[in-house]
Amino acid sequence: MLIDSGDDFFAAACAVPLQNMTTKVLAAAGVELLVRRDDLFDQQLSGNKFYKLFFNLHEAGKKRISTLLSFGGAYSNHLHALAAAGQRYGFKTIGVVRGERPVQLSPTLIDAENWGMQLVFISRQEYGDKNELQMIEALRNQFGEFYSIPEGGGNLAGAQGMQLLGQALEQQVKADYTAVCIPCGTGISLAGLAAGISQEKQALGFSSLKGDGNLGRNVAYYYRQLFSDSLRIDTPENWRLISGFHAGGYAKRHPDYLFRFWQTFEQETGLSLDPVYTLKMFWAIHCLAQQGYWARGSRVIAIHTGGLQGRRGFTCP
Numbered sequence: 001m002l003i004d005s006g007d008d009f010f011a012a013a014c015a016v017p018l019q020n021m022t023t024k025v026l027a028a029a030g031v032e033l034l035v036r037r038d039d040l041f042d043q044q045l046s047g048n049k050f051y052k053l054f055f056n057l058h059e060a061g062k063k064r065i066s067t068l069l070s071f072g073g074a075y076s077n078h079l080h081a082l083a084a085a086g087q088r089y090g091f092k093t094i095g096v097v098r099g100e101r102p103v104q105l106s107p108t109l110i111d112a113e114n115w116g117m118q119l120v121f122i123s124r125q126e127y128g129d130k131n132e133l134q135m136i137e138a139l140r141n142q143f144g145e146f147y148s149i150p151e152g153g154g155n156l157a158g159a160q161g162m163q164l165l166g167q168a169l170e171q172q173v174k175a176d177y178t179a180v181c182i183p184c185g186t187g188i189s190l191a192g193l194a195a196g197i198s199q200e201k202q203a204l205g206f207s208s209l210k211g212d213g214n215l216g217r218n219v220a221y222y223y224r225q226l227f228s229d230s231l232r233i234d235t236p237e238n239w240r241l242i243s244g245f246h247a248g249g250y251a252k253r254h255p256d257y258l259f260r261f262w263q264t265f266e267q268e269t270g271l272s273l274d275p276v277y278t279l280k281m282f283w284a285i286h287c288l289a290q291q292g293y294w295a296r297g298s299r300v301i302a303i304h305t306g307g308l309q310g311r312r313g314f315t316c317p
Contacts, residue, residue, distance in 0.1 A: 018034045021035050051158075054164075067147065072097065095112055107312040159222040177300070180303065183280060191226065194219075198238075204240050223237060246280065258280075258283060262275075262316075272311070
């Protein structure tokens, strides 16, 4: 899929299918679940990854910068998508990877190298300084001029891409839903989604992190940035960050109860989940449904954010 303009991108986003799914738990709670299949958006640029890259790519193009640099771990969906986008749209890509280079690269990084990404491995201690100006300048001295994209596409351009996803969803369902759910890592997806949907509806973000740190502040900051020149900034924010469903933290071994849920959910629905983000979101949705969080007859939308390539690093059902 070649997307040259925002109009084409929006049209493609509006064409993403919404799939009605049910499980025994949801049926018992009287909750209707619609899954927006952004995992089907593109074979390589699936889920929310390309939404967060789209305006970054356009900005780099406008500035006539031909090299893109970003950060991530060995199974980073973001680096995987960035490498694919670079190959497709003619950018050189550099991936700064957390940790020493292993003897055997992960399948994610093998793909990235095959797509032309130059991998640079730095220590975990150095990686902690990835957002510091001194680190960026040191990388510029080493590699020359590049367009820098934060880990996970975590900048305003990334939020604008997710805002477009929210607007596409709103056009599809015409506010005929109770709430929309999305998993959270950086908070960029939640901020953009909430900004794009109807102000009267609520976007729920489910943190995959143990200890949210600045996550809530990030969501609030980018949400407000999207409306810095709009009267809507004065209205109540329509998002909520929900913690407590991280199951031990980011990219940790799943406890038995979560693995059993994973097995049952995929058997009941036929929907494949990524082990870091969407698995925890759907588990959270089920827990909330059992607790009566939503009234019977509620219509809940879940955004499938892709990342299925990451299943290669886990034992899956």
